Amino acid sequence: MKTRFLVISLIVSSFICFSQSLYMPLEFQKAYQQGTRKWDGSVSPTYTQNRSVYKIKASVDPHGKLLKGQADITYYNNNVDTIRNPTFHTYHDYYKPTSRKAGFFNRGENAFLDHKGVLITKIIVDGEAVDLRDEEQAFYGGTNYTIRLKKPLAPKATMQLNIEWQYEIPGNGFERSGAIDSTSMFIAYWYPEMAVLDDIDLWDRIVYDAATEFYHDYSDYEIELTIPDNFMVWASVAPANPQEVYSTVIQQRINQARSSKTPVTVYGEGDFRKTASGNKTWKYTATDFPDFAFALSDHFRWDARSYTDAMGEYFINVAYPINHPEFGAVLESIEKSLQVFHTQFPVYPFPYRYFTIFNGLQGGGMEFPGMANDQEISGAMIEQWTGQKVSDADAQLGLTLHEMCHMYFPFMMGINEKKYAWMDEGFASFSEYFIEQVFPSGNWDQPYLGSQRVLPIMVPSHIAEGSGLNSYTIGSQSYISLYQLLGKDVFLKCLHAYMNEWKHKHPTPYDFMFVFNRVSGQNLNWFWNNWYFDWGYMDVGITGVKGNVITIENKGGRPVYFKVMLKFTDGTSATEEVSPAVWKSLKVYNHKANVGKKKIQSVQLVVPLSGDADAQNNMWISK
Template sequence: MKLLSRNLIGLFLLTFCFYLQAQDVKEDNQDLFNDVLYRQGNVYRTASGKPGPEYWQNRADYEIEAELDDVNHTLTGKITITYTNNSPEQLEFIWLYLEQNRFTEDSRGTLTTPTEGNRYNGDVEGGYKISNLKVEKDAAEHLITDTRMQVFLDEPLKAGGKDVEISMNFTYKIPVEGMDRMGRLDVNDGTIYAMAQWYPRVAVFDDVTGWNVEPYLGAGEFYLEYGNFEYAITVPYDHTVVGSGLLQNPKDVLTKTQQERWKKAEESDQTVYIIKPEEVGTAASHPEKSGKVTWEFEMENTHDVAFASSKAFIWDAARINLANGKKAMAQSAYPKESDGQKAWSRSTEYTKASIEFYSKTYFNYPWKSAVNVAAEIGGMEYPGLSFCSWRSKEASLWGVTDHEFGHNWFPMIVGSNERRYAWMDEGFNTFINHFSSNAFNNAEYPSQLEKTRRIVPYLKKETRQGIDTYPDMTNLRNLGYTAYYKPATGLMMLREYVLGAERFDKAFKSYIKTWAFKHPQPADFFNHMENVAGENLSWFWKGWFYGNKNIDIAVNNVEQKEGGYSIELSMEGEIPMPVKLAVTYTDGSSEEINLPVEIWQRGDTWSHFLSTSKTIQKVEFDPNKQISDIHAANDTWEKE
């Protein structure tokens, strides 16, 4: 019996092979549905897209004292960093970023900037001078390489929560052009100093890469550890300083009138002046009449701080009503040149509305203030503070303000790696900006991100690049698409077309809550969205987020059969998609057909039988134009 069974099995297999050879077998599309990344979980990051039972991240707490010289345009300071090693391995050295070294003639960023220049031009007369570097108050060996500094430890820093103190003095010349992220702007009443990347910052040591030490070139932004900040900025007596976090010594730096106005603003939904336009440059605008004044700030659980200083600032504020019932302060600082109801006089209104919307919709704003500063910067975000163009007005000012404060959620709260994965902050932020804009003041400045086919001209270009291209490697003409609009459009398609708003929103909000103040990787986002939404989306991540593939679904033919119609579809592009069809009958009635994405697993064509006694007039794919299908001409079949 055993021999007979083997013979029968062999005969079956042989017959089946001949049968296959006799058929015109087409290769299937399973590869399009396979995972694009290694997404299996481990003890640090789970397969469900959550921090694992042994997830860890290190910590950096900062104490900084700095002085601004507005004659020589320099910043001089002393910094003390308490670095905590929560990793499972001991560390023999610690890497820090010295990003002001970008502003030198021989920096990698300077040498990789095209001769014709670009957005990330920078001065070349700057760079850090580091002195008195100590570890645990003893002189320490260090090595500076471009925008990175390696500090060597005499004794390895043990694992499991041990900490070490690093201190140093620093000074540098403040650039005029700080690569559209920081710098100096001269206006009639003085100079505006927009100060960012202004102190040595600890690089991230994580479970994925170890030390993240990519050089600061230009387009790539930041990846930093969380901690608490105490910083004090000494400036000339007639300067106003605004900064990330909460001002700690208002009685020392504000007049009694300004303190009263501040208290009024804390209780007001309407904008209140702290320094009025007519007070700029007058003796009434500052409590001291000569010398220097120190402004002190604190900010908890953040990975960075920034500040601005000038004697040219108009300063106003209003209360922010947070979703958890707590309050914060929206503030704006801008010169007279930016004043006016069509311009920066509405900045605090915009800031307040933006923070309130994202707090209510996604995750509560965790800090006590949000400051918008007018500067010679198109738009750049830091925790609790943004720099926006002093020339912006109306829709332009709303758009840049809303975008930069949206960044407080990505990557300030959800701390992704901007230097590698710009789409995880710029793209996600552009996506949430859509809803904030449409909610503001009855859509005074409406978004059109839902018009997903507006991106099609870019998708057809031979010079296009994938979302996964590192920002510093991306052609700057493509960066707006790869980092901002293509990933945002992808999320829009996922929400409106693939998953539906309810499933998407639950998963997206869960991702934010799960990874708040942590360091997610792309696979963590993919895994979390899939597990909460309950959908395998490998085909979507692989097709839209990696490479240059496109969507092109065609309705090729509609043929009448007994009892109904056969609708012939094909996938002309390389990204599969669920298929939504609108069927219109000759009597004017219509119905919708929804076919799952799995119809494309076996091949590039599919036939759907529609049982009906009516006569079909037209069949249209994606009737609401929710998909960035690159060829609209083949979306529709219509009866002649």
């Protein structure tokens, strides 16, 4: 027993030693000292998180662009501490003219000058009415309400909230959720959502300004949506009452699609009706979901099919206007994305067996549990932009793959996107590393990658205005380098441990890093420091070539993975890969190329996905 205890003590001590060489703010230190987080990255037995059960009845007037809702929310305090001031979000307050808007979303559309935000007409907490205008009872901050409880919520107890609200569905210029045209809309962040209470920051009271995204607990949903009966509705899950909302013909087509490997048109132009004869109530049940979204239209086509592989069976759907016929190819893009997820990265079952992509955005895409709202990118568009001929499915693949990857990160993994956007956007962008790029990488300067706006990644995303570079480009480059440093097998072993242990919880960057340290059996702190904590940028450059030795300087400091592209005087060429491990203790690396008796004509350094700030020093040509 003593020997075993000694061994365990040494192992724990080594993890603490590894961990303590990383900078750690006091909020995190407190969590480790109190034992709610563990130095080896595993989930502490004292870790807790709260949850809610939402029972929501809502109606949508598509023509009047009005949503009205009533919610009964049961909030479970699984914490060991008493709650006195719970917070909930009203994200559509973002549209009020007085609300803060950040980054490229700060456009000030005239359409929102009179937007009233979320109008709460009634709120009752544990049987007692709350006056939100009375600061003794509630406090409003941006897109958050904090209630001052008359009776504090004890540990392991529940609280009941009854809320009635309404808001105008935003139109032209909306961000992520709103009306696409006169009778088509994507509805998200539409209900008062309980904020996350975690062991690092306590209540999430970050004001939503659209520059960063969201942070959700895992909850249960019982939803009833009353909508005119000439509208089709798509949601995070399939309806629980299909016989009540689908005609017999539509049900037959759905059944056909569920057993078909090729697209089936479930709802097409021949099914559209301009006027309603009444309303339908769509009912949904979702368990352990981070959020719930839906979309509706009276003139969107719906195609669906089945996809099956060794990891399971999936029912995949697309909805799009008939004047965007190319969008139907997104079903093939979804299939190709599932193949990437199940065989290359993350090699883990896709979390949502029912999945829909809605063609609603004009630029980019946005993820929701079980859904995405994406723009159309056709093969013709790619050919116009790049001169390259690609299929419609391949044109849409990068965006589809990216948004679907979010079903893992953050929705399965419970990441705080507001603070650590690189933990989900970075992984989603990293997934694109495994497909052929329709926008080929080039050897051109990208000085913005090394600009003064690029802060260390660990600066919380909502604080840094230029955090988009860290979230997408630099975050994904760090994962590419980590993948190449560890190799596919070790990387996936570490990743799967992280996913299995922290699924449906709230991991922080330290949990992620400590799991990789533990499972890989390596002290990777030099890597974490250089990528996530220290100042620097991505830039490697050739300083000289002598014989077969190429001298390369890491000018930006980031331990990047790169390729050495060689051309020889006899007309042949070769490519050699260089692991980020060379930068563990070196700033200048002498690469000995395997040239045999050949003479080098030229050398080019290539960082994947054009991830080098200064490309002028990446090329050497023999004189």
